[in-house]
Amino acid sequence: MxxxxxxxxxxxxxxxxxxxxxxxxxxxxxxxxxxxxxxxxxxxxxINKQTFPLRNSQLAIFTNGPDLFEDYFTEVKQAKKHIHVLFYIVKNDSFSQEFLEILIKKAQTGVEVRLLVDWVGGTVSRKYKKKLKEAGVAFVQSQAPKLPFLFYTSQVRNHRKITVIDGEIGYTGGYNIGKEYINQDKKLSPWRDYHVKLTGEGVQDLQKEFLLDWKKAAKIDLLQNQLYFPSLPKGEIRHQFIPSEGNLLEETLYDLINIAEKAIIIGTPYFIPSDSIFRQLLKAIDRGVSLTLLVPFTADHPLVKEASYTYLRKLLKKGAEVHQYKKGFYHAKVLVIDDKLCDLGTANFDKRSMFLNFELNCLIYNQDVIRQVKTILYQDLLDSEQVSLSDLNRFNPFRSLKERAAQTISYFL
Structure with missing residues (x-):
């Protein structure tokens, strides 16, 4: 009892x-x-919406990490006055240490060096933080969570990638600093991405955007210092930088999709669009615009692949083409509208980039560059496998569970 x-x-x-x-x-x-x-x-x-004018510069596009960083490190080593660097990710690995050592050596020679990394993405070790400080490198982490909205601010990341050397040479695009970006990660190699090198008058906009982010993170205003804004020549390639945060990227994408008359090509590692943008894509197909979507076969984060399936099924039913890249990991962020413009930048085609992240995109209006980007995309499509509706509808209970979970948290993937 x-x-x-x-x-x-x-x-x-x-x-x-x-x-x-x-x-x-x-x-x-x-x-x-x-x-x-x-x-x-x-x-x-x-939000204080920042707008940049149309510019004319010279552009070079890199799609291979080793090639990009060979050029990038060479230019950084040749800097004479100042180096401004912003990355979402700087990892604690041998490649990142090589990068940091270059910055340290430049600072020791008297070159001004400022390094801004995201609070979440920048995993620089204490050892290297100390070495950077001792060498005179100004090192700051941006977007640290703040009271009273700790959860929201922990989700808002600075996803921009900007480098400006002597105010004359600029870089931006999809690459960060870590061994996977130079094909040293077995699962994700080779890493396919697009990054832009810029010379000419557009560099001043990259410089201004970096200094705006520096002011916010470091509480130091350098925007009025003409030392960082030398006189720059005009180039041949018409372009415009579009910084975004909050809901500004969604507004930009909405307008771009709306002007499409013949064809839209989207390359993105994560396809999780907002409802408004997805409706725009469906409307574009309904008015006769062809849509080609290029996404990775291999995922680098849990659930991001499954989160896209709901959208992909609807697009396939409408006649869109969906291709999964199979020659490594596809991380490029690109949008081509007809032969009118090409959008290269840091923003993914997902809700996190549209609503949470600080991003930077470059709209390019030069026909030669647009043809070059389309040639790159066509090669990437050859290295991909087309997805059919039957592939996504094939019975798979485990995938179905993952899809449901992904839909629940799609805003934060």
């Missing part, structure tokens, strides 16, 4: 524990939702 009472009492205790766990989970979920909702409203209210 007593053992039965003890068993009953124990069971009651377990039920009570489960009850309080459920209450705690619900309370925490509501608290996070409130934090995110109010934090986002506050962010949107504070």
């Amino acid at each position: 007593q053992s039965a009472k003890k068993l009953h009492k124990g069971a009651g205790f377990v039920v009570e524990i489960v009850y309080w766990i459920i209450i705690l989970f619900i309370g925490l979920t509501l608290l996070l939702a409130l934090d995110f909702s109010i934090g986002r409203k506050r962010h949107l209210a504070q």
